[in-house]
Amino acid sequence: MDDSKLGVSDRLLLAAINLISEKGYNGVTTQEIATAAGLSEKTLFRHFGSKQKLLESAIDRFHYAEEMRKFFEEKLVWELEIDLLTVCRTYHEIMNRNRKLIQISTKAQLPGFKERMQQHPLQLLEFLTNYFIAMAEKRKMICTNPRIQAFTFMMSQYGAFVNDLEAGKNYPNIELEPFMQESVKIFARAFST
Secondary structure, eight states, X not given: OOGGGSOHHHHHHHHHHHHHHXXXXXXXXXXXXXXXXXXXXXXXXXXXXXXXHHHHHHHHHHSSHHHHHHHHHHOOOSOHHHHHHHHHXXXXXXXXXXXXXXXXXXXXXXXXXXXXXXXXXXXXXXHHHHHHHHHHHTTSSOOSSHHHHHHHHHHHHHHHHHHHHTTTOSSTTOOHHHHHHHHHHHHHHHHOO
16 A cells, blocks of 8 residues: 555554564654654654554554454354354454564553553453353353353464464464364364254
C-alpha cells in the first residue's frame, strides 16, 4: 500500500512500528519516526503527545481483538471444526500481518505496555470461552471447563505462531497450514459430543 494514501495517524503508526522493530524503542527518536512518515515532529506530538503514546496507539489500532470480535459476531457457522479452523486462519493472518508489532511487544519494557498487549489475548480468550459455552448449550461439543479448553486451544496456536515468527527455527519441518488443520481436528474430536 502506498503510504502517501494513508492518513497522518496511520503513517506515523506504521513508521513507528517499522523503525522500533528495527532499532528498538530506545534506538529511535520521534524525529526519525516523523521523518520516515514524511511529516514533522510537531505533527507527531500533536497527534500522539509522546513516543510511548504513539506505540500504545499502534497496539490499539493494529492488534487483533476488534477483528476477532467481528468474526465471532458475524462469521460463525456453529460447526466446531469449521469455526475453529476459521478462527486459526484469522488469528494467524492477523498475527503475521502484525509480526513487527509482536516482536516489539516481546522486547519493550514500558509502564503499562505489557498490560495493554495482554488485553487482546484476554479478549480472544473470552470470545472463545463464550463460543464453547454456546456450543455446549447447542449440544455440539463437550464443555468440561470452557475457559481452560479455550486457553489450551489458544496456546497451541500462539506456540505455532512463535515458531513461525522465528522462521520455523525451532521445528523446521512443521508448516503452519497442516499444523492448523491437524490441531483443529484433534480439538474437534476431543470436544465432540
